[in-house]
Amino acid sequence: MRPDTATRATRASTPSPALQDRYDDVRAATMALAAPLSGEDCALQSMPDASPVKWHLAHTTWFFETFLLVPSLLAYAPFDDAFRVLFNSYYNSVGDRYPRPQRGLLSRPDLATVCAYRTHVDAAMRALLARGLATDVAELVELGVHHEQQHQELILTDVKHLLSHNPTGPVYRAGWPLSAVRPQPLAWHRYEGGVVPIGHDGNGFAFDNEGPAHRVMLAPYALASRPVTHGEFADFIADGGYKRPELWLSLGLDAVRERGWRAPLYWSREDDGRWQTFTLHGFVEIDPHAPVCHVSYFEADAFARWAGARLPTEFEWEHAARNVEVDGNFVERGALHPLACAGDATAAAAAPGQLYGDVWEWTSSSYAPYPRYAPAAGAVGEYNGKFMCGQYVLRGGSCATPRSHVRATYRNFFPPDARWQFSGIRLARDV
Amino acid sequence: MRPDTATRATRASTPSPALQDRYDDVRAATMALAAPLSGEDCALQSMPDASPVKWHLAHTTWFFETFLLVPSLLAYAPFDDAFRVLFNSYYNSVGDRYPRPQRGLLSRPDLATVCAYRTHVDAAMRALLARGLATDVAELVELGVHHEQQHQELILTDVKHLLSHNPTGPVYRAGWPLSAVRPQPLAWHRYEGGVVPIGHDGNGFAFDNEGPAHRVMLAPYALASRPVTHGEFADFIADGGYKRPELWLSLGLDAVRERGWRAPLYWSREDDGRWQTFTLHGFVEIDPHAPVCHVSYFEADAFARWAGARLPTEFEWEHAARNVEVDGNFVERGALHPLACAGDATAAAAAPGQLYGDVWEWTSSSYAPYPRYAPAAGAVGEYNGKFMCGQYVLRGGSCATPRSHVRATYRNFFPPDARWQFSGIRLARDV
Amino acid sequence: MRPDTATRATRASTPSPALQDRYDDVRAATMALAAPLSGEDCALQSMPDASPVKWHLAHTTWFFETFLLVPSLLAYAPFDDAFRVLFNSYYNSVGDRYPRPQRGLLSRPDLATVCAYRTHVDAAMRALLARGLATDVAELVELGVHHEQQHQELILTDVKHLLSHNPTGPVYRAGWPLSAVRPQPLAWHRYEGGVVPIGHDGNGFAFDNEGPAHRVMLAPYALASRPVTHGEFADFIADGGYKRPELWLSLGLDAVRERGWRAPLYWSREDDGRWQTFTLHGFVEIDPHAPVCHVSYFEADAFARWAGARLPTEFEWEHAARNVEVDGNFVERGALHPLACAGDATAAAAAPGQLYGDVWEWTSSSYAPYPRYAPAAGAVGEYNGKFMCGQYVLRGGSCATPRSHVRATYRNFFPPDARWQFSGIRLARDV
Amino acid sequence: MRPDTATRATRASTPSPALQDRYDDVRAATMALAAPLSGEDCALQSMPDASPVKWHLAHTTWFFETFLLVPSLLAYAPFDDAFRVLFNSYYNSVGDRYPRPQRGLLSRPDLATVCAYRTHVDAAMRALLARGLATDVAELVELGVHHEQQHQELILTDVKHLLSHNPTGPVYRAGWPLSAVRPQPLAWHRYEGGVVPIGHDGNGFAFDNEGPAHRVMLAPYALASRPVTHGEFADFIADGGYKRPELWLSLGLDAVRERGWRAPLYWSREDDGRWQTFTLHGFVEIDPHAPVCHVSYFEADAFARWAGARLPTEFEWEHAARNVEVDGNFVERGALHPLACAGDATAAAAAPGQLYGDVWEWTSSSYAPYPRYAPAAGAVGEYNGKFMCGQYVLRGGSCATPRSHVRATYRNFFPPDARWQFSGIRLARDV
Secondary structure, eight states, X not given: OOTTOOOOOSSOOOOOHHHHHHHHHHHHHHHHHHTTOOHHHHHOOSXXXXXXXXXXXXXXXXXXXXXXXXXXXXXXXXXXTTHHHHTOOSOGGGOOOOOGGGGGGOOOSOHHHHHHHHHHHHHHHHHHHTSOOOHHHHHHHHHHHHHHHHHHHHHHHHHHHHHHTOTTOOOSSOOOOOOOOOOOOOOEEEEOOEEEEESOOSSSOOOGGGOSOEEEEEOOEEEESSOOBHHHHHHHHHTTGGGOGGGSOHHHHHHHHHHTOOSSTTEEEOTTSOEEEEETTEEEEOOTTSBOOSOOHHHHHHHHHHTTOBOOOHHHHHHHHTTSOOOXXXXXXXXXXXXXXXXXXXXXXXXXXXXXXXXXXXXEEEOOOOTTOOOOSSTTTTTTTTTOSSOEEEESOOXXXXXXXXXXXXXXXXXXXXXXXXXXXXXXXXX | OOTTOOOOOSSOOOOOHHHXXXXXXXXXXXXXXXXXXXHHHHHOOSSTTSOOHHHHHHHHHHXXXXXXXXXXXXXXXXXXXXXXXXXXXXXXXXXXXXXXXXXXXXXXXXXXXHHHHHHHXXXXXXXXXXXXXXXXXXXXXXXXXXXXXXXXXXXXXXXXXXXXXXXXXXXXXXXXXXXXXXXXXXXXXXXXXXXXXXXOOSSSOOOGGGOSOEEEEEOOEEEEXXXXXXXXXXXXXXXXXXXXXXXXXXXXXXXXXXXXOOSSTTEEEOTTSOEEEEETTEEEEOOTTSBOOSOOHHHXXXXXXXXXXXXXXXXXXXXXXXXXXXXXBOGGGSOOSOOOOOSOOSTTSSSOTTSSBSSEEEEEEEOOOOXXXXXXXXXXXXXXXXXXXXXXXXXXOOTTSOGGGOOTTOOEEEOTTOOSSXXXXXXXXXX | OOTTOOOOOSSOOOOOHHHHHHHHHHHHHXXXXXXXXXXXXXXXXXXXXXXXXXXXXXXXXXXXXXXXXXXXXXXXXXXXXXXXXXXXXXXXXXXXOOOGGGGGGOOXXXXXXXHHHHHHHHHHHHHHHTSOOOHHHHXXXXXXXXXXXXXXXXXHHHHHHHHHTOTXXXXXXXXXXXXXXXXXXXXXEEEOOEEEEESOOSSSOOOXXXXXXXXXXXXXXXXXXXXXXXXXXXXXXXXXXXXXXXXXXXXXXXXXXXXXXXXSTTEEEOTTSOEEEEEXXXXXXXXXXXXXXXXXXXXXXXXXXXXXXXXXXXXXXXXXXXXXOOOSBOGGGSOOSOOOOOSOOSTTSSSOTTSSBSSEEEEEEEOOOOXXXXXXXXXXXXXXXXXXXXXXXXXXXXXXXXXXXXXXXXXXXXXXXXXXXXXXXXXXXXX | XXXXXXXXXXXXXXXXXXXXXXXXXXXXXXXXXXXXXXXXXXXXXXXXXXXXXXXXXXXXXXXXXXXXIHHHOTTOOOSOTTHHHHTOOSOGGGOOOOOGGGGGGXXXXXXXXXXXXHHHHHHHHHHXXXXXXXXXXXXXXXXXXXXXXXXXXXXXXXXXXXXXXXXXXXXXXOOOOOOOOOOOOOOEEEEOXXXXXXXXOSXXXXXXXXXXXXXXXXXXXXXXSSOOBHHHHHHXXXXXXXXXXXXXXXXXHHHHHHHTOOSSTTEEXXXXXXXXXXXXXXXXXOOTTSBOOSXXXXXXXXXXXXXXXXXXXXXXXXXXXXXXXXXXXXXXXXXXXXXXXXXXXXXXXXXXXXXXXXXXXXXXXXXXXXTTOOOOSSTTTTTTTTTOXXXXXXXXXXXXXXXXXXXXXXXXXXXXXXXXXXXXXXXXXXX
């Protein structure tokens, strides 16, 4: 997911106590994620693609202030006028923005002030939510809640990236090892294809890039019964995977060479040849049974070629996941790392395992608008389509995603060289 | 088209005098393109994406030597062993390559030697062609001929780019003005869509990225009756097109700002505000009626948004062009610049005008493999798919393309910021 | 001053209660500088050349731990073994170093831990100082104290640079306006030159780059009676100074163009055309009477050429300052910004005004070893000379320098494009 | 020497047949250097620091046209108005310039046209020289002649750099091996120093950076009896010289690491461990007895430190060379590579050997103006001093320098990372 993306809901939701509860729950969940972190942890930025935790805390709040409170709550007084610019992500129609690569240069406002900002806005939001809201306003609240859930995942991936630079090996949450499950042999689930429905049907919340619903022609295909594991990826490395040009896309080979990639992000080889990785639980030995994560699209694609398979299209993935319950290793489980498949991963299972949670699964589909897609009017929808170039779609959510945030139609997207998300590999093949 | 792409034919062609004639014709056409150029013109490289003309002359010859003569003509003695590395483009399985950005550092072999190399290989090829060839060998000859036609276009675009840096305004071919035709008002051709056939059916030569043939679901759509003109694009500029963030993809806006784009490549504004452009006929005032060219995908996309339209998908384009005769302003016409539409461009015409020739038409389709696509075995097919990332498909050929080189299914491809090809804009819209 | 430079004293000092007091005073002064700053202020790094305040606090402590406590205090237990690498600046013989550009990625240890580190080391240092120290050990203590004073200045210049990026205009210390003194007209002090003594005579502490003492031949010259002011520099800008190639060194012109320099660092032009600047007191209107600061060598050199003068050599400066009392606007005065000359700046004065304090004065001397200079043995002297390339010498100290840190022979040095120090301009001319 | 530097003579010379002869000789010598090269060889540019040979041929001609013929020969018609911009190196007062890094993008004018340009200007110059010339005009002719000699050396160094990129190993002049002389052991020549005269005394031509003559104080010192050899430098490499931080200036170590330096420019190690180097005679095994060349200032400085010595200052060098006859391995000898010392290199010799010719000798003096230096008025002197920053002085000329071009006071200068000149090492030490 593009970190700052916030798009408009496609249909109305009714204002209700449920919405108030959901607002409160999501806002509290954000604070809980920041709880183990100091002001210094929250202020630093490790790369232009990542933002300081403090910035996430403030920007999600800015969203409610800018798009809900200022337009809809007559008596509302902004917390600090400077925040309008400081915490705007990319909304040109809202005005100027503080440069993204410099978000880590803001020691002020400090963390305590940002928390006060959250409290100030929450109080006003509660006043607003206590009213009967017009449908479009209620939709914006729901959008803001989903927007904040996106940033919850980014808080985890961004602080992981930051802490990984610290040779003292900071631990965000102590809890390793996570499980001792051994993975089942990889099996294949077959789909007949044909003309199948794709996209969100308008029943409940969805981002607008999930629609319009339409039909797509699929050839018969098969999906792997579980994601590729750390151990399987270590085999790829041991087989010279990073050194064999024939396995790589041309741009992927460029990335391997220019950046010196020899393994997924966060992996390092110990003197005895074993692989270690940095997790939110600190530096640990890799669990060979857990799904591999922190691979780029290029690495996912090369692995698939090495394995004699390919990545699925986003349509193949969605078709397979359409009737599968959204359940799995999400952020609420607390593992904060992918887990070995504990369920049935044989071909006899009703569906492939771990479609949801654990790792975002790279698809071979470049991120593009669905037929007849049109961005919504106004600031929140101003740029819905502007990121539809140079990115690939990922599906299914990860161990850092809130469970209520994901759907079968959900389209996450990142550039093919991005590795700091919990991104993994689901194999597919023609049948 | 990726400059050095050469892919394997999908089916057999019979060796025949026709193949010999075609070989001779294409090889002679290449030399004719180089005829107006000096050794110095042919040695220089203006940017890493472009190659010296001399390199094109040698590399196309290297192709026949490496893939035909060395394996298939027992008595063949290579012209110079060093050329195996010097003129390899990107075939890892053939061995080392001289670095692409340094192709302009080779003063030796000089142009005369490269011409002798061509003569040497042509003589041997004629000996080979005089035999009865096995089908797969004949296919390779045909592939080499099409490969050389690709490089014919690149000779023109690359030398144009080089000469454009020379303030003395060199003229490759004197012939301006080209025509005085006024464009007709833009009309729309409507298509009903449905499940339509896409891709090459195997009847005659095609590159392997044109297949396998398959079916795609299309919604109803309309295509513009002619390409966008220089004059229309000047209106876009005058309306602040380059300064309005809401018209641009995010990466496109980055490109505009970082590279200071204010107009298509080669345009410059004269003191009186009129637009001048550099052509193969030297510096000239823009012809407002001729199709605009040398725009990137980003500019094509932004223009379409400004015009209240969009770019077509490659499938929409192919469906419309499927039964249209391949005719138009190709390189053989000698204009070497797009020409105003001389035919019927009303909605009553049988098909949109200028689908073929004049300018390559950017589509909104990112370059990806068709379902069940698999690269051919062996060196020539080694990397058929490795460029299928980060590029967009263009269709229809240009004023620098040989007519016999193009088909309805032909897929050219370039990164979205490429501007030195004769790339233009065909609008589409939903109906 | 190269931020991390620490060089060895040239002769012995006697261990004494005076040394203990001096140690305590300097350590306390460092903490006082950090007192107005939060943990977040102290953790951030605004550019590779600057370090986080927290890093300065820790590195100066590391110096005493590494070079005094570990070798000389038998019972000493290091505070944290990881700090040996984390807070090493550039001593290869001490071992690995954490990369300088990533000093701003260390949220841990946090500020409180670093303060505890200081307390731990101070206690051990007091135990050490209470003993009778060998001469060479006492020398190292004195060196560490001077090293820490260098970093005191860097704390101010680095945090100023950081805060300048914050659009909310943080105030390090409130105290503007500073003075209302009007500058006196610039007069000239004449010197006859000849063979004059240069360099430190060994009486008291000095860095080893200040020696050996030797003799230099000087032609007659004159020095300006005071530094160039903000107002005079604004005149240079108004006269097109940044746009006139004939005023600039070739590399200086490159810097002006590539970096878009239009004024000294921290200056911005308000809508009404007046110049504002960022100070440790926040954003203020420039005081035209105060010495200009935050100019590069290139700007100092261009200004001098524009003014029909030149910069002095470091020998001319030292010869003039040799018998002048070290007094002026140093950090102890609390202004933290240069002040207009309050004393006698006429030609009748005994010496030029403001030679000490206010602003470091760029000289035309590139930083090079004095004849027969040899670096000291051991880690602290390991690399005394390795920075003697690509830098220019500055003299006299600034409003951010501790008074006891400066001498007539003191040689500060920075690359010619550095602007974030309090660097200004003293004019000279031939007579 | 900054490639395009041309500075004004310090005193008058009388117009005479001698000047005409000298003009003709130097112009013919330039053409002789280009004789072995094709138009393609002469058109290419291998890096921004180097220029195409064709550009050198044209620029030196432009100098005479611009500074002599246009102002002084009433009837003169410029050969081509476009050349005023195309072949201006860096004279802002003459007007615009074609960008230096793009000099290799000019296929036109072709080499034949540039030769015609030379002939055109030579004819006009002969007409001018046949007159009685005013002193200042005659001085300009002499300046132009010396300027052209500078570019003669650059023709050789630049074409060597270009040809070195060609894996076919082009030979500019066949003549290897050059000599079989074994070097004598290194001895030392002692100098007492004191206050010594430095700089040009005005007797004969000199560039203005060689004056004003003045006095400098020198401590006693010694100079090596011959330059460092290829063999000695190979010993430095074998002893880990490039891997030992303590030997290097900080910026030098950065250069070693960022650019992967492992040996002097043009050296490559063969499979059997022996060193090969590229010369104007093609690829050859290094001659261990010949002076090492193509080392940067950083490498020269590190070697000297490794050898327990140092580089001389330019004043020490000039003092030693002041009364030594200018003779040695200059370009006229035809070796085009440094030669082992054939003369007396013992301490008993009257002076150190090979002070002149073979290799330019890096000094530890950064390039700075002499006291009271003032640039000349007018275009040719416009920027005499603008390169006096960021460069080091080299002395004595090389195997690519015309003998009549060098003097004891001659100051060549290059940035400390430059390696493509014939730059070598003369050791010095304190006594």
